[in-house]
Amino acid sequence: MCGRLAIKPIFTQGSSLGFRLVLLLLVSIALMTMDHRYRHMESIRSGLSLLIYPLQYLVDVPVTLGNWIADSTSTRRALLARNDRLTFENLLLREKLQKTAALEAENTRLRDLLDSSRKLGVEVIVAELLAVDMDPFARQIVVxxxxxxxxxxxxxxxxxxxxxxxxxxxxxxxxxxxxxxxPTHAIPVQVIRNGLRAIAVGTGGVDEGLALLNIPTNADIQEGDLLVTSGLGGRFPSGYPVGVVKRIHVDITRPYAQVLVAPSAQLDRIREVLLVQMAQPAAAGPETAPTGAE
Known part of the structure; x- marks a missing residue:
């Protein structure tokens, strides 16, 4: 019937997929051959690369950012570890430096002691301090x-x-x-300048640790005079430095002057001492201050 409507087929018949694939491959090969020989596609390739560069950059951003974060984290960890190591090494070096300074000070003290013993020309024993009596009214040490x-x-x-x-x-x-x-100790001394003899007793102090007994107000003694052991009594050999006269106070109402002496030895800072080897006295016992001494 001529008035009858024509029905369009659902499936149109066309070229197969295999034919299309072969056709595309041939076209691709032809284009690559022409580009290789005549460079016709160079301008097109340049334009396309310019268009897709932002896309390439955006795709590469996460990777670049990840690498930067990883590098920054590892670098920070390495710096922290290095800082901790350097801090520890610095502490070790400072501790060694303190020991070195202490050893140098000890060597200086021992060298001074040995030089002193050679100057004295006597046999001595070097002893170290073990303890110091903390009694404020006593000045004693343990060697x-x-x-x-x-x-x-x-x-x-x-x-x-x-x-x-x-x-x-x-x-x-x-x-x-x-x-x-x-305060209970006494030692015979004499002024090296003129040979004036006296008895020096302890005061318990350090800077003015000695006082001379029974020095007349008109005695020939001056501030700065050096006092040495007189050798009287046989306890201390003569000639050892004892102290230097630091202060003289004269009171006209009293018969004797007050003479205070700074000890020559560093009594508050000694770490080692020399023990003088000499003949043992017949009556062994330390000399004490006279009874009633001021």
């Missing part, structure tokens, strides 16, 4: 030498600068010594 080292009561102690004191009690491996600034 690491005893009877096994042939120490005896009354044996003189020196440092590099002068007389420190004498041995008070002797034990097998340690001994107690009384220092010259102890």
């Amino acid at each position: 690491n030498k005893g009877s096994q080292d042939q120490l005896f009561v009354g044996q003189p102690l020196l440092d590099a600068n002068g007389v420190v004191g004498q041995i008070l009690h002797v034990g097998p491996v340690s001994s107690t010594a009384i220092m010259i600034n102890d």
Whole structure:
């Protein structure tokens, strides 16, 4: 029937997929051959690369950002670890430096002691301090030498600068010594300038640790005079420095002047002492201040 409507087929017949694929491959090969020989596609390729560059950049941003974060994190961790290591090494070096400074100071003290012993020309024993009596009314120390080292009561102690004191009690491996600034200690001295003799007793102090007894107000003694051991009594050999006259106070109402002496030995800073080897006195015992001494 001519009035009948024509029905359009659902499936149109066309070329197969295989034919299309072969056709596309041939076209691609032809285009690549022409581009390789005549460079006809160079301008097109340049334009396309310019158009897709922003897309390439956007695609690469996450990767670049991830690498930057990873590098920054690892770098920060490495810096923190290095900082911790350097801090630890710095502490070790500072601790070693402190030990080195202490050893240098000890070597200086020992060298001074040895030089002093050579100047004295006597046999001595070097002893280290073990303890210091904290009693404010006593000035005593404990040294690491005893009877096994042939120490005896009354044996003189020196440092590099002068007389420190004498041995008070002797034990097998340690001994107690009384220092010259102890209030119960006395030592015969003389002024090296004119030979004036006196008795120096301890005051318990450090800067003015000694006082001279019974010095007449008209005696020839001056501030700055050096006092040395006189050798009287046989306890201390003569000639050892004891102290320097620091202050003289004269009261016209009193018969005697007040003479205060700064000890030559560094009584508050000694770490090692020299024990003088000498003949043991017949009556072993430390010299004490006279009864009623001011």
